[in-house]
Amino acid sequence: MERRGFLKSAGAGAMLSLFPAALESIEREKGARGLERRSLGRTGEKLSIIGFGGIVVMDATAEQAAQRVREAIEAGVNYFDVAPTYGNAEDMLGPALEPYRKGVFLACKTEDRTKDGAGAALERSLKKMRTDHFDLYQHHAVTKLDEVDKILGPGGAMEAFEAARRAGKIRFIGFSAHSVEAALALMERGSFDTILFPVNFATWYAGNFGPQVLARAQEKKMGILALKALAKGPVDKAAAKKYAKCWYEPVDQAEEAGMALRFTLSHPVTAAVPPGDENIYKMALGLAANFKPLSGKEIDAMKKKGAAASPIFKYPQA
Secondary structure, eight states: OOHHHHHHHHHHHHHHTTOSOOGGGSOEEEOTTSOEEEEOTTSOOEEESBOEEGGGGTTOOHHHHHHHHHHHHHTTOOEEEOOTTSTTHHHHHHHHHGGGGGGSEEEEEEOOOBHHHHHHHHHHHHHHTTOSOEEEEEEEEEOSHHHHHHHHSTTBHHHHHHHHHHTTSEEEEEEEESSHHHHHHHHHHSOOSEEEEEOOHHHHHHSOOSHHHHHHHHHTTOEEEEEOTTEEEEOOTTSOOSOTTOSEEEOOSHHHHHHHHHHHHTSSOSEEOOOSOHHHHHHHHHHHTTOOOOOHHHHHHHHHHHHTSOOSOOSSOO
């Protein structure tokens, strides 16, 4: 049986047994300011367990952006991630991060699937971010299998990525994915240093979304970066939207958020990127400073909570 077929047929039962997975597969250490840092796959890099998503400074003033970046640096954050699709985030983050660029790990992404388009997008992002290279450049939000075909096919974005790495404009190559199907296909057919993927208590237990991907990424010794740790569920369309920077309903109460974040970080992931709302980001950063893996009793509680939730992603796709 092909590997892909095996993963699909294995079902939720076997895959869910992966949690709690041992954290011994990654190196962990306290950063200079107390925030834990973890190894990133085979890259040799160690990143703070909380990353700074560019949406945090989207639509901020220059002064606000500078302050938010400075506070993150002072708290021990050394992992920053941005994308052209995040409104004016690159315009705001580039100048704010410039004084600290040499000491941080900077990731960027593109949704362009062609060689020429991805190459042009990279040059624009480098200019806006005021840097001569990205530490990590990622194929952004890959969801469908035909996108995988375009990325890895002749004239696809992967050709631009590889050329950029040879030219010293990027150091590592990764992808973010919003479907299990696309993530597995990319890992089977391409060679990547990292994956950025939702690792969330609700999608894990109620959506069967995540265990298969983490298992394969670990087998390939990739660096695993987590999205959507604080996603509670879909937004109630009948209610007023509370958080402009979140397309889902985030966990916004400290106790519940602490458990959700610990669920994600109790897996062998390197870092979690919280929602872009600046107040939720600050809360997540504060909670992460005192991280400890979930206990057995807490794991049981999260299984029940997750199984009863409405996940924002499911596998297989509807």
